[in-house]
Amino acid sequence: MGRESGCDVHVLAADVVVQDDSAVLLVRPETPHDGAEGWRLPEERLWFGEAPEACARRLLKEQLGLEPEWVALAEVESSVDGAVWSLTFHFKCDADRRPVAGPAIAEARFFQIEHLPATAHGTREREIVYRVVTAA
Numbered sequence: 001m002g003r004e005s006g007c008d009v010h011v012l013a014a015d016v017v018v019q020d021d022s023a024v025l026l027v028r029p030e031t032p033h034d035g036a037e038g039w040r041l042p043e044e045r046l047w048f049g050e051a052p053e054a055c056a057r058r059l060l061k062e063q064l065g066l067e068p069e070w071v072a073l074a075e076v077e078s079s080v081d082g083a084v085w086s087l088t089f090h091f092k093c094d095a096d097r098r099p100v101a102g103p104a105i106a107e108a109r110f111f112q113i114e115h116l117p118a119t120a121h122g123t124r125e126r127e128i129v130y131r132v133v134t135a136a
Contacts, residue, residue, distance in 0.1 A: 017074070
């Protein structure tokens with residue numbers, strides 16, 4: 001058992017709130033790693049030894065064909081679900097072009113912030129979007 005967290009499994013992940021004016025990008029994965037169908041923020045697990053920002057830039061390029069000039073860390077969130085402790089780095093950036101869905105993404109679309117659709121994890125994505133967009 002992990003002595004520090006009390007959990008057996010530790011997950012480090014990054015997600016990105018990609019903005020285009022007052023719209024936010026959400027994706028629907030071909031096969032969700034967590035089994036939850038529906039819209040969500042683009043996300044990826046960090047590789048061993050990979051810096052969180054490098055992970056965010058990798059997921060933007062590989063999953064969506066985006067290479068924004070800047071990617072900023074907005075917040076870090078820690079959560080525990082059963083025996084899994086997750087540390088998620090929430091980034092934000094502006095879209096540098098229209099996204100092109102990569103092989104693991106079924107669909108990528110921009111939604112107006114005030115009209116976000118139902119998402120894979122209930123209100124979790126909506127709460128993250130609002131916190132990240134309003135972060136200084």
